[in-house]
Each structure stands twice: as structure tokens, then as C-alpha cells.
Amino acid sequence: MNAMTRRTIVGMAAVSMALTLAACGQDGGAAKSGSASSKIVGLLLPEKSSSTRYESFDRPLIESSIAGLCTKCTVDYANADGDEATQKQQFDNLLAKGVKVILLDPVNAKSTASWVDAAARKGTKVIAYDRLAAGNVAAYVSFDNQRTGELQGQALLDALGSKAGNADIVMINGSEADPNAAMFKAGAHKALDGKVKKIVYEQSGEWKPAVAAQKTNEAIHSLGKDGFQAVYSANDGMAASVIETLKSAGMKNIPVGGQDASIDAVRRILAGEQAYTIYKPYKPEADAAANIAVYLLKGLDITSVASSISDSEGGAKIPSMLLSPIVVTKQKVAATVIAGGLYKAADICNEQYADACNAAGIK
Structure with missing residues (x-):
């Protein structure tokens, strides 16, 4: 494990521990005198089908963290599965119940202002x-x-190596309704622009693997099989479909990256099918969200756990907790997602990927 990776993982653990200690011993406060609804945290997550992270990690981690911080608190959970109208109804249902704190991961972040x-x-x-x-x-x-x-952009450059300066790139971005996707895109362009020959095709994959496959096929048909040398994919779900589409077209040695460190992406990385993913440790994010939620339930000042500031589109200053992402390549699987506790080697190295794991020294 290199020093930077070790510092990052240790730092994540320190943040998690500090947040937990900050809220411990305060299992009373506003919740004691309020109604039953004052002890409920609403949790609304955006999707199931296009990303496995929300059901596999975010929900159980947030529920566990809130339970550990506030024994009398409960979580009222719903998942919109990509449907904005469904999420609006779920939100309204929480308000009707009198829920005083809602954790919201929006399907369409641009449409939530009125809610x-x-x-x-x-x-x-x-x-x-x-x-x-x-x-x-x-x-x-x-x-x-x-x-x-x-x-993401730098990892794609690294995957191209000496070929980067002459490489034409296809970009499959996330949904235009997601402000994160715009920031991923801006960051990727910052890394790629001027370092590759040209971005020859760029479209939104809408966070949907089927759409990403469709856009990749369009790129192949319009540019030809020799018309690009790498694909930027904003997440792992889309990367999987991009890779399969390239395979079906008979295209080889095209680096494709992703994000989310899904277990299938980690396996593809070990097998040499995907160049990289981005690991955003879910537990520190879930712990931070749980701590802020419990602080708000108890009427406490959140600035000690939300010490950064983000600007809203309207210019408002929002107390924030922003964490650091980590690149995962074949050489870094052991030092990142395994060392960080996201997966065990046994989880990753099923029978199909046993040889790839052995070759990478993962046992």
C-alpha cells in the first residue's frame, strides 16, 4: 500500500470515528420531548436498476449508523427506482407523516426546489x-x-500511456438531471482537454446501461472501429455495457473506465477488461449523513460535522461534508477496496475470476 493510499484510507476511518464520537452520548435532546415523528429520519434514494450501490451499501450503512447514534430513532426508507414522480410522492408522504429530517438523494436534482x-x-x-x-x-x-x-480523466490518460497524445476519445457522461454528472464531466475535461488528440464523440448515457450501449454503437457506426482509442464512462454500470458493445463489434484494447467500485467492475479490472474505477468509500459518507441527521433531530449545531461550504445554484452557502475519492486499478485493488473493507478477496475471487485474482496476487 503506498503512502498516499494509506493516508486516504486512514483519513476516511478517522473521519468516521470522529463523527461517531461526536454524536455518541447524546441520545436524548429534542427526541425526548417530541412526537414519534421527531425520532424518524426519512431516507429517499434514487435508483435500484442502474446502480447496485444504494441497496447494497448506502441504505444499510445509513440505517446502521443512525441506529448506533440514536437508539430511539428509526429510518423511513423508500427508493424511487429512477422515477422522479415516484420520489416526489415519497417525499410528500414523509412530510404528511410529520418527519422532521429527510436525507434526499434526488432522481432529478434540478426539480426539487419547490419540494x-x-x-x-x-x-x-x-x-x-x-x-x-x-x-x-x-x-x-x-x-x-x-x-x-x-x-477519471487522469486514469484514462494513464491507461493510454504514450498513446494519449494521439488518442481520440469517446465520452459517455451521466444524466444531465444530475448535478454530480456535470461536475464529473467538467473534471474529466480538465484532465483530458489538451492531453488527448480530440474528444470525437460525447453524449449522455443517462446513467442507463442500455442508453450507454446505444450511444457507443452510434460512436462506432459514425467514427468506425478505428475512430477512437478509449472511452470515458461516468460510472461502472454504463462501463459494463460499453465494454460489451465494444466486444460485440470486435474492438479490442480500448481502455474503458468507470466509477463506483462495483464488484463486477473490480472483477473486470482484474481480468483486464476495464481500466479503472473510482472508489468512494460509502461508510464515511453514510456516517457523515447519519451524524448530521441525528444532530438536526436533536436541534444541535451541525458545523462541527459539516465543516465545509458548498454553493447552491442560487448562491446560498450550504454546510457540507465533502470526502475524497480514490482511483482503483489492477495494481491497487488490494490496497483500496480490500484494505478499505468494501470487499473481501473471497467476495471478488469467485471461480470465474480465480485465475485473474491469482495473477494480481489477490488471495
């Missing part, structure tokens, strides 16, 4: 989780998203 402002007028605090929702949010918890894009 969030209505909640604020009723005294309900909304914490924007992972994506910065529009409106009068009380706090924001995420990763440094432009930095994530920069790391």
Missing part, C-alpha cells in the same frame, strides 16, 4: 445526500465530484 422549500417552511430539514438537491437544503454530504472527474 425542499415547502419542507423548510414546515420546519423539516432536508439533507442533500450524494447529489446536491435544489432548494433550501440544510446540509450536503458527498464526495468532491469535480475531483472525481479529474481522477
Whole structure:
């Protein structure tokens, strides 16, 4: 494990421990005198089908962290599965129940201002989780998203090596309704522009693998099989479909990157099919969100756990916790997602990938 990776992982653990200690011993406060709804944290996550992270990691980690910080608190959870209207109804349902704190990861962050402002007028605090929702949010918890894009772009350059300066690049970005996607895109361009020959095709894959496959096919048909040398994909779900589309077209040795450190992406990296992913440790993010939620339930000052500031589109200053992402390549699997506790080697190295694991020294 190199020094930078070790510092990052240790730093993540320190943040998690500090946040947990900050809220421990305060399992009373506002919750004691309030109604049952004052002990509930609403949790609204955006999707199931296009990304496995929300059900596999975010939900259980947030529920566990809140339970550890506030034994009398409960979580009222719903997942919109990519449907904006469904999420609006879920949000309204929480308000109707009198829930005073809502963790919201929006399907369409640009459309939430009226919901969030209505909640604020009723005294309900909304914490924007992972994506910065529009409106009068009380706090924001995420990763440094432009930095994530920069790391993606630099990892693609590293995968191309000496060929980067003459490489034409296809970019499959995230949904235009997601402000994070715009920051990933901006960061990737910052890293790639002027370092590669040209971005020859750039489209939104809408965070949908099927759309990403369609856009990749369009790029192949319009540019030809020799028309580009690498593909930037904003996340792992789309990267999987990009890789399969390239395979079906008979195209080899085209570096493709992603994001989210999904287990299938880690396996593809070990097998040499995907160049890299971005690991954003979910537990520190979930712990930060849980701590801020419990602080707000208890009427406490959140600036000790949300010490950064983010600007909303309207110019408001939002107390924030922004964490650092980590690049994962074949050489770094052991030092990142395994050392960080996201997966065990046994989780990754099923029968199909046993040889790839052995070749990478993962046992």
C-alpha cells in the first residue's frame, strides 16, 4: 500500500470515528420531548436498476449508523427506482407523516426546489445526500465530484500511456438531471482537454446501461472501429455495457473506465477488461449523513460535522461534508477496496475470476 493510499484510507476511518464520537452520548435532546415523528429520519434514494450501490451499501450503512447514534430513532426508507414522480410522492408522504429530517438523494436534482422549500417552511430539514438537491437544503454530504472527474480523466490518460497524445476519445457522461454528472464531466475535461488528440464523440448515457450501449454503437457506426482509442464512462454500470458493445463489434484494447467500485467492475479490472474505477468509500459518507441527521433531530449545531461550504445554484452557502475519492486499478485493488473493507478477496475471487485474482496476487 503506498503512502498516499494509506493516508486516504486512514483519513476516511478517522473521519468516521470522529463523527461517531461526536454524536455518541447524546441520545436524548429534542427526541425526548417530541412526537414519534421527531425520532424518524426519512431516507429517499434514487435508483435500484442502474446502480447496485444504494441497496447494497448506502441504505444499510445509513440505517446502521443512525441506529448506533440514536437508539430511539428509526429510518423511513423508500427508493424511487429512477422515477422522479415516484420520489416526489415519497417525499410528500414523509412530510404528511410529520418527519422532521429527510436525507434526499434526488432522481432529478434540478426539480426539487419547490419540494425542499415547502419542507423548510414546515420546519423539516432536508439533507442533500450524494447529489446536491435544489432548494433550501440544510446540509450536503458527498464526495468532491469535480475531483472525481479529474481522477477519471487522469486514469484514462494513464491507461493510454504514450498513446494519449494521439488518442481520440469517446465520452459517455451521466444524466444531465444530475448535478454530480456535470461536475464529473467538467473534471474529466480538465484532465483530458489538451492531453488527448480530440474528444470525437460525447453524449449522455443517462446513467442507463442500455442508453450507454446505444450511444457507443452510434460512436462506432459514425467514427468506425478505428475512430477512437478509449472511452470515458461516468460510472461502472454504463462501463459494463460499453465494454460489451465494444466486444460485440470486435474492438479490442480500448481502455474503458468507470466509477463506483462495483464488484463486477473490480472483477473486470482484474481480468483486464476495464481500466479503472473510482472508489468512494460509502461508510464515511453514510456516517457523515447519519451524524448530521441525528444532530438536526436533536436541534444541535451541525458545523462541527459539516465543516465545509458548498454553493447552491442560487448562491446560498450550504454546510457540507465533502470526502475524497480514490482511483482503483489492477495494481491497487488490494490496497483500496480490500484494505478499505468494501470487499473481501473471497467476495471478488469467485471461480470465474480465480485465475485473474491469482495473477494480481489477490488471495
